[in-house]
Amino acid sequence: MSYIYLIPLGFLPSLIWLWFYLRKDSHPEPNRLILEMFIWGILLGPLAVLLEDIVIINTSIIFFIIAGGAIIEETLKYLAVRMRVLRDPEFNEPADAMIYMVIVALGFAAIENTLILIKLAPAEGLRIAANVLIIRFFGATLLHALSSAIAGYYFAKSIILKNKILVFAGILLASLLHGLYNYFVVIFGDALKEIIPSRLWLISILIVGLLIFMAALVSRYFKKLKNDHRIFSTGK
Numbered sequence: 001m002s003y004i005y006l007i008p009l010g011f012l013p014s015l016i017w018l019w020f021y022l023r024k025d026s027h028p029e030p031n032r033l034i035l036e037m038f039i040w041g042i043l044l045g046p047l048a049v050l051l052e053d054i055v056i057i058n059t060s061i062i063f064f065i066i067a068g069g070a071i072i073e074e075t076l077k078y079l080a081v082r083m084r085v086l087r088d089p090e091f092n093e094p095a096d097a098m099i100y101m102v103i104v105a106l107g108f109a110a111i112e113n114t115l116i117l118i119k120l121a122p123a124e125g126l127r128i129a130a131n132v133l134i135i136r137f138f139g140a141t142l143l144h145a146l147s148s149a150i151a152g153y154y155f156a157k158s159i160i161l162k163n164k165i166l167v168f169a170g171i172l173l174a175s176l177l178h179g180l181y182n183y184f185v186v187i188f189g190d191a192l193k194e195i196i197p198s199r200l201w202l203i204s205i206l207i208v209g210l211l212i213f214m215a216a217l218v219s220r221y222f223k224k225l226k227n228d229h230r231i232f233s234t235g236k
Contacts, residue, residue, distance in 0.1 A: 006121060009130070010114025013137035014038075014106040017145050021102045024222060029099060033090055037100055040080040041107020045115070048073050048108070066186065070147075070178035074171050077104045077148050078155065094156040094225040098218075101152030105144040113141060139185075139207070146214040147178040153221035160228070181210055 018038070022028065048069075055068035081100045085091045091100070113136055120129040154170020157163075184207045191199040 006117045006129075007114055009133065010117045011110045013113055013133065013141040014110035016137070017141060018103065018106045021099065021106075021145065021149075025095065025099050026226065027093060029096065030090055033085070033088065033100075034103055037081070037084065037103040038107035038110075040084060041077065041104040041109075042111045044073075044076045044080060044104070044108050045111035048076055051076075062183075062186065066182040067175065067179035070182060071171070071175040073108065073144075074147060074151055074174045074178060077101060077108060078151055078167070078171055080104050081152070081155070094160060094228045095222060097156035097159070098149045098152035098222060098225060101148040101155065102145045105148035106141070109136075109141040109144040112144075139181075139211070142211060143178060143181050143214070146211070146218050147174040147181075149218045150174045150177065150214065150221065153218075153225065156225055177210065177214055181207065184210065 018034075022034070051072045052069045055072065059068060078101065081097070081104055085096075085100050090096070113133060116136070117129050117133060120132060151170040151174035154166045154173070158166035158170075184203055188200065188203040188207065191203060
């Protein structure tokens with residue numbers, strides 16, 4: 001079975017959300033840097049899987065396994081932006097921190113979605129795989145963008161206020177929300193296996209409510225940074 005056609009399909013949710021968030025940038029970033037950071041996100045996928053496997057092997061409590069994975073992913077995405085973009089001349093507005101974090105996160109989600117499609121399509125068929133992809137468009141793909149945008153806000157504030165502690169606070173908050181979503185998804189899967197309708201509805205409401213809360217928070221953060229017209233001083 002050829003998997004070539006699954007690659008653009010797996011990337012589609014990330015590309016749609018990328019288009020959505022780039023439209024929010026009043027001063028568009030250069031295409032070369034957008035593409036580079038998206039690729040960085042893709043390359044982080046295998047590294048995150050390796051580190052998460054180590055966490056799983058050495059952890060017995062499921063919530064800490066889930067939270068550990070979220071911390072690894074959010075930290076890697078932040079490090080990619082910090083190492084590549086921090087001293088770039090294009091990184092000159094507070095909102096840029098959120099934009100670049102979202103770009104890396106969507107690259108990460110793109111490879112994650114593609115790998116899931118490749119795994120599901122042969123066993124479950126393309127129709128089931130496509131349905132999963134639609135769910136991930138509104139779920140995990142959006143989650144990656146939102147959680148990293150939150151971390152990006154605190155990254156920007158740490159530069160403005162020259163307070164590095166804010167970076168760790170942002171990664172921690174993003175990881176907690178990311179981990180909470182993962183936990184809800186795990187218990188939703190358990191309820192689905194046991195076919196408990198009332199529990200499925202409750203968990204579904206919690207998942208949707210969490211994403212709405214995160215989306216509202218990110219929207220507020222974007223507006224706050226857009227109204228801050230200071231030029232970054234990052235040691236360039």
